[in-house]
Amino acid sequence: MLLTRSDVEVILGEALAGGGDLAEIFVERRRTNTISLEGERIEKVNSGLDQGAGIRLLAGESSIYVFTNDLSLAGLKTAAQTAAAALAEGKAGRRLIRLGSADDAPPPPVRKGDMRDKVAIVAAAEKEARAAGDAIRQVMVSYGDNEQEILVANTNGRVATDRRYRTTLVINVVAGDGSNVQTGYESLGGTQGLELLSVDKVRELGARAARRALLLLRARPAPAGRMAVVMAGEAGGTMIHEACGHGLEADIVGKEMSVYAGKLGQRVASELVTVIDDPTLPGKYGSYSCDDEGTPAQKTVLIENGILKTYMYDLEWARRQGKSSTGNGRRQSFHFPPIPRMSNTYLAPGDVHPEEIIARTERGLLVKRMGGGQVNPTTGDFVFEVAEGYLIERGKITVPVRGATLSGNGPQALMAVDLVGNDLGFAIGTCGKDGQGVPVSDAQPTIRIPELVVGGLL
Amino acid sequence: MNPQELVQAGIQQAERAGADQAEAFFLEHSSLTIEVRGGRLETLRQSKECGIGLRVLKGGSLGYAFTSDLSSRALADAAREAVANAGYVAPDPARTLPLPATTDPSRAQHDPVISDVPISAKIDLALAIERAAFAEDKRVTKSERAAYEEVEYRVAIGNSHGLQVSYRGNFCGGYAWVVAEADGDAETGSGLAYTTRFGELDPEAIGREAAREAVRLLGAKPISTQKLALVLPPQTASQLLGILAPALTAEAVQKKRSLFAGRLGEQVASDVVTIVDDGTLPGGINTSPVDGEGVPTQRTVLVSAGVLEAFLHNSYTAAKEGTRSTGNGMRSSFKGAPEVGPTNMFFVPGQVRPEDLLAGVDKGLYVCDLLGTHTANPISGDFSLGATGILIEKGRFTRPVRGVVIAGNVVGLLKEVQAVASDLRFYLGFGSPTLLVQPLTVSGE
Numbered sequence: 038m039l040l041t042r043s044d045v046e047v048i049l050g051e052a053l054a055g056g057g058d059l060a061e062i063f064v065e066r067r068r069t070n071t072i073s074l075e076g077e078r079i080e081k082v083n084s085g086l087d088q089g090a091g092i093r094l095l096a097g098e099s100s101i102y103v104f105t106n107d108l109s110l111a112g113l114k115t116a117a118q119t120a121a122a123a124l125a126e127g128k129a130g131r132r133l134i135r136l137g138s139a140d141d142a143p144p145p146p147v148r149k150g151d152m153r154d155k156v157a158i159v160a161a162a163e164k165e166a167r168a169a170g171d172a173i174r175q176v177m178v179s180y181g182d183n184e185q186e187i188l189v190a191n192t193n194g195r196v197a198t199d200r201r202y203r204t205t206l207v208i209n210v211v212a213g214d215g216s217n218v219q220t221g222y223e224s225l226g227g228t229q230g231l232e233l234l235s236v237d238k239v240r241e242l243g244a245r246a247a248r249r250a251l252l253l254l255r256a257r258p259a260p261a262g263r264m265a266v267v268m269a270g271e272a273g274g275t276m277i278h279e280a281c282g283h284g285l286e287a288d289i290v291g292k293e294m295s296v297y298a299g300k301l302g303q304r305v306a307s308e309l310v311t312v313i314d315d316p317t318l319p320g321k322y323g324s325y326s327c328d329d330e331g332t333p334a335q336k337t338v339l340i341e342n343g344i345l346k347t348y349m350y351d352l353e354w355a356r357r358q359g360k361s362s363t364g365n366g367r368r369q370s371f372h373f374p375p376i377p378r379m380s381n382t383y384l385a386p387g388d389v390h391p392e393e394i395i396a397r398t399e400r401g402l403l404v405k406r407m408g409g410g411q412v413n414p415t416t417g418d419f420v421f422e423v424a425e426g427y428l429i430e431r432g433k434i435t436v437p438v439r440g441a442t443l444s445g446n447g448p449q450a451l452m453a454v455d456l457v458g459n460d461l462g463f464a465i466g467t468c469g470k471d472g473q474g475v476p477v478s479d480a481q482p483t484i485r486i487p488e489l490v491v492g493g494l495l
Numbered sequence: 496m497n498p499q500e501l502v503q504a505g506i507q508q509a510e511r512a513g514a515d516q517a518e519a520f521f522l523e524h525s526s527l528t529i530e531v532r533g534g535r536l537e538t539l540r541q542s543k544e545c546g547i548g549l550r551v552l553k554g555g556s557l558g559y560a561f562t563s564d565l566s567s568r569a570l571a572d573a574a575r576e577a578v579a580n581a582g583y584v585a586p587d588p589a590r591t592l593p594l595p596a597t598t599d600p601s602r603a604q605h606d607p608v609i610s611d612v613p614i615s616a617k618i619d620l621a622l623a624i625e626r627a628a629f630a631e632d633k634r635v636t637k638s639e640r641a642a643y644e645e646v647e648y649r650v651a652i653g654n655s656h657g658l659q660v661s662y663r664g665n666f667c668g669g670y671a672w673v674v675a676e677a678d679g680d681a682e683t684g685s686g687l688a689y690t691t692r693f694g695e696l697d698p699e700a701i702g703r704e705a706a707r708e709a710v711r712l713l714g715a716k717p718i719s720t721q722k723l724a725l726v727l728p729p730q731t732a733s734q735l736l737g738i739l740a741p742a743l744t745a746e747a748v749q750k751k752r753s754l755f756a757g758r759l760g761e762q763v764a765s766d767v768v769t770i771v772d773d774g775t776l777p778g779g780i781n782t783s784p785v786d787g788e789g790v791p792t793q794r795t796v797l798v799s800a801g802v803l804e805a806f807l808h809n810s811y812t813a814a815k816e817g818t819r820s821t822g823n824g825m826r827s828s829f830k831g832a833p834e835v836g837p838t839n840m841f842f843v844p845g846q847v848r849p850e851d852l853l854a855g856v857d858k859g860l861y862v863c864d865l866l867g868t869h870t871a872n873p874i875s876g877d878f879s880l881g882a883t884g885i886l887i888e889k890g891r892f893t894r895p896v897r898g899v900v901i902a903g904n905v906v907g908l909l910k911e912v913q914a915v916a917s918d919l920r921f922y923l924g925f926g927s928p929t930l931l932v933q934p935l936t937v938s939g940e
Contacts, residue, residue, distance in 0.1 A: 078585035409870035420881035492900030
């Protein structure tokens, strides 16, 4: 434990001394290692230790958060008193807090390896990417791992600990042909150690990033206009995450900023669409055994055959709406209060073979890799860039195109989905919301949306 | 130990662990954020954290480690890790630590009023922002958030060459996001302002701006694909600098990741465009006596009348080219070595008033918001951004527009800038006046 049980009880008592409904302490100790390679050289190796605690106080619809990296009992008591003073209700008096018992399963073992192993992985990815062709100008590889130990306890008596080990490998390749310069990107990450990064997998990743950059060199500028869009499973579920998932987070809903507000039990998507959030998937990048409020992780069906079933809740928004937490209260680190967040979010597979979806499309855009995107949750309008796209003409994949973006409206697009494949492809990412980044994964089968606005290069 | 003593202890520990040279960077960072909604305090966040980062050189290789556990044991562990990490890194003669230089302590942006004002007054300030938004227009129906925010920092830097400098600074600001509704349509608008002087913060102005931005988009509809001149107000034009800034660093040039590589002295923008980075700008949010490795800050003209004049440097990129650092060794945390980055970067304003600039537009789009600026490709400069705006016909606003996409290349866009107005405004570290861009294709329905 990062703190003794009696210390935690004392600190929570101080936090609630000025009134309030719930006090919570989140203690974190995180060791990180990062390696970056660029210009055929290992450029940076960085190791670090960051530790601290955040104290949260909920009172009615107000919430107070104070954090510090002074983990001494005196330092934490001061932070708790600061929180109590900020609430300034000036009543209550000290309360006696008794914590329940934590029955946390030990996390599965991971292969941590030493810095030498990690440097070798980075070098192997680089070598493979560079070998892909003379047009490869730059290869950048970054490796990161972090081991996060947390303790979270609150005045409802909840106490939980978790230990999460995450590893990521990211490869960026720049290819050039005269003044035509294009990039390719690949990443892999999970709640795993070096077992995630076998030599074969790492080489494959390097080669794929390089192939994408080379492909874009000979890609035609994307056409602009309205057309059918087929999103391949291997594109990952970025669209589901951005255009649907955020609108199902209880805080966005509760603030009436979501297009999905007030639509529980209603049809919000095509009946082919089932959307699930599941942090219990083993080894995935967004997985955890308890969330950052100590609520056990659970699988949550958000949309079932097109019908909206539930939103994603943390403790605060569950309390406000008279629901239970769905175990989606997450935070980037002790620097932040938890908010409702996705974990591993996916659109469930259907029964059509992906090749058949393409064959049944007369003209359209096939998206094999999504880039970044942005969504306005109030309207559901989105814009995504397409990192790897091809034209579909008369049911066949023809030429690669570059510079395409997809813009449309999330709920409308999900309502329009008319084909759902029987595959499922994952992508990882760091999801940003309210200035906090948390590790997530998202996935989808190959799907077809009969019409979206494609913005091309003009 | 005080910050200066910690820095000295860090340097000594690293040297004892085998470093040829060492640098220690201490940062203490405090912040306060107050968010209100519907006339009540919704969240209050207060923080204080500190940590130390050690950058060491051994055999010409650089190693790094950091800790926020400031015990002497944790500091010694970090020192050993930094030295061990250097053993895996390729040696590079350009890795050097800067020599001591004369600094101007008056550049520290520290307004004691920011920390002296009691929290209750700051809650009132956030509430005033929200009230002003609702008072501005009846169609404002919801407030997503109105907030007061402040940041305070203390920095100490030292290295084996005897460089030793410390300073502190702070700034504060406020913002609001509101929703306006009419005839079944809902639109969001935001207002935002940050300043290094508490007395300059005007809560009513922030609220009014958020309301106006939301209301003016009510009834927005798509338009057909057409060629339109673009009028980019400071809020959207400054976002272009976010795309351009990485390409204007020597780091990107040396790593062949800049679209400006090899183009010094060339016309890269129309002759009305001048871009400056100024770490000494009085009152600037990112103004300070020194950068993140102790080098004095300066004013650097990057693009002058459309001609590319200079790139931003830190000690490393400067050593690689045998030139001087421009004081742009930026670090936002103790967890990493300094990168190259902008301080206060802005388009230098022109003479014409924004309303006069608008009056001369026959057919154009006043761009209120750009979606997805972070998706622009910083290497090629290609972008494809969703936009909302207001159609301009014969010099007048006619109707609000949404769902259009503006695509192109950021350098292409710079060459098409026809006029620069006088209304320079900063959004944190980036500033711009209103820009007028020659007609380009805006894709809609």
